Amino acid sequence: MTEFYKRLNTDKKYVIGLMSGTSVDGIDAAIVEIRGHGLETEVNLIAFETYPFPLGVRQRILALCQPDTGRVDDICEMNFYIGHLFAEAVKHILQKSRMSANDIALIGSHGQTIHHLPRDPNINYNENTRKARSLKRSGRRVYGKEHETSNPPHRTARNIKKPSTLQIGEPAVIAHETGIPTIADFRVADMAAGGQGAPLIAYPDYLLFRDSTKKVGLLNIGGIANLTVLPANCSLDSVSASDTGPGNMCIDAVIQEITEGAERYDRAGRRAAQGTAYQPLIDEWLKHPFFQLRPPKTTGREMFGNTFAMECLTACRKHGLSDNDCIATLTELTVQTIANYIEQFVAKQNPIDTLYVSGGGVHNRTIMRRLGELLTDTAVEPVDNSGISADAKEAIAFAILANESLHGHGGNLPSATGASVRKILGKFVCP
Numbered sequence: 470m471t472e473f474y475k476r477l478n479t480d481k482k483y484v485i486g487l488m489s490g491t492s493v494d495g496i497d498a499a500i501v502e503i504r505g506h507g508l509e510t511e512v513n514l515i516a517f518e519t520y521p522f523p524l525g526v527r528q529r530i531l532a533l534c535q536p537d538t539g540r541v542d543d544i545c546e547m548n549f550y551i552g553h554l555f556a557e558a559v560k561h562i563l564q565k566s567r568m569s570a571n572d573i574a575l576i577g578s579h580g581q582t583i584h585h586l587p588r589d590p591n592i593n594y595n596e597n598t599r600k601a602r603s604l605k606r607s608g609r610r611v612y613g614k615e616h617e618t619s620n621p622p623h624r625t626a627r628n629i630k631k632p633s634t635l636q637i638g639e640p641a642v643i644a645h646e647t648g649i650p651t652i653a654d655f656r657v658a659d660m661a662a663g664g665q666g667a668p669l670i671a672y673p674d675y676l677l678f679r680d681s682t683k684k685v686g687l688l689n690i691g692g693i694a695n696l697t698v699l700p701a702n703c704s705l706d707s708v709s710a711s712d713t714g715p716g717n718m719c720i721d722a723v724i725q726e727i728t729e730g731a732e733r734y735d736r737a738g739r740r741a742a743q744g745t746a747y748q749p750l751i752d753e754w755l756k757h758p759f760f761q762l763r764p765p766k767t768t769g770r771e772m773f774g775n776t777f778a779m780e781c782l783t784a785c786r787k788h789g790l791s792d793n794d795c796i797a798t799l800t801e802l803t804v805q806t807i808a809n810y811i812e813q814f815v816a817k818q819n820p821i822d823t824l825y826v827s828g829g830g831v832h833n834r835t836i837m838r839r840l841g842e843l844l845t846d847t848a849v850e851p852v853d854n855s856g857i858s859a860d861a862k863e864a865i866a867f868a869i870l871a872n873e874s875l876h877g878h879g880g881n882l883p884s885a886t887g888a889s890v891r892k893i894l895g896k897f898v899c900p
Contacts, residue, residue, distance in 0.1 A: 472650045472899045482574035486868030489581040491692030495521040498558040499864035506876040510676045516566040517861035520558045533583040534770050552642030559647045570648045577871025578653040580636030585769040587665045588632040634666045644898040652871040652895040659881040664888030665767040668695040671710035671885035673866035686821040690830025692718035700819045710885035711764035714806035715773040720799045722778035727792045738835030744797030765887045808843040825852035827859040
């Protein structure tokens with residue numbers, strides 16, 4: 470651990486943040502100059518690049534995300550292979566910046582999520598464990614078919630999924646191939662403490678964007694959309710954050726389906742702008758149980774992935790919608806779920822003065838226009854206007870989280886994730 474200790478007392482560090490999100494577009498790599506830690510944190514982006522996955526890798530990753538195609542041998546192999554690709558991204562951005570591994574204090578790697586099972590608020594997991602133990606003591610099998618009984622069988626450990634999450638991109642491979650101390654796998658510590666494992670970006674948002682007089686929202690629209698809310702002159706305990714629902718995920722999936730892979734996303738929101746959203750379908754989709762849950766809540770490809778997207782496409786075609794109408798309808802779903810979340814859970818307590826938008830969705834002009842039209846009392850702006858790159862923001866966040874973990878600071882916010890305590894996040898791997 471000497472490799473980590475000797476980096477503690479340096480006033481200025483260069484940290485590389487690595488990120489691949491639910492859209493599985495590629496690897497975001499950012500070299501970030503960080504001064505200080507905690508409330509004294511200051512950042513300066515030195516370089517940023519997105520490195521697309523090699524041909525066929527995205528499809529392999531998406532196959533791992535599905536229970537019926539996610540084979541354990543493929544997960545094992547891809548964990549190391551994705552780690553290798555993350556290491557290659559580090560080498561490329563160092564070369565681009567004319568820097569060497571010796572210049573870099575740390576790597577903070579989010580990895581690639583392949584499955585995320587957040588806590589279901591309708592299930593008492595402690596009670597489930599108690600019942601499972603009772604079954605075992607009574608002689609009935611817990612991990613198989615219960616003995617016949619006249620009473621309905623208890624739900625067992627097999628059919629109640631324990632909250633958990635899995636990110637791949639082996640940090641030992643990253644550290645070995647780059648020669649740089651690596652902190653990775655940030656989500657698991659929060660989930661071990663009863664949290665949702667996301668959004669972890671709330672703490673970096675607090676460090677970078679808190680304002681003494683202005684109420685600030687930070688909206689990231691990736692595959693999933695998430696929102697951090699910072700009340701004016703806020704403390705850590707008053708920060709709130711949550712996923713709001715699908716971001717680009719469903720739009721991207723349908724674009725790829727209708728174009729047979731020729732297009733991967735709705736560039737600049739042009740297709741949505743040429744179509745007409747069909748509100749009756751949106752109203753049906755808004756009945757989804759996720760939108761009824763109170764925050765903090767998180768979701769992912771398991772809930773709003775390809776299966777949900779194809780069901781939406783089927784419904785659009787059943788109602789005779791054109792391809793562009795379908796894209797417009799899914800785009801409007803994203804916008805309305807964000808606006809509804811703000812109206813239902815934010816506006817009354819902390820009306821947002823400025824909403825900074827980041828992620829791929831910031832480049833979708835239809836999304837940005839509609840957010841401005843629905844959020845009439847809020848200035849909706851790309852986060853670039855604040856001096857932070859919209860594309861690099863999440864990679865910067867994981868560089869910050871690595872620095873915070875190095876200094877022994879908790880990187881999660883219980884008010885944002887629902888965890889019982891703050892936790893030092895990540896696994897420390899020496900080169």
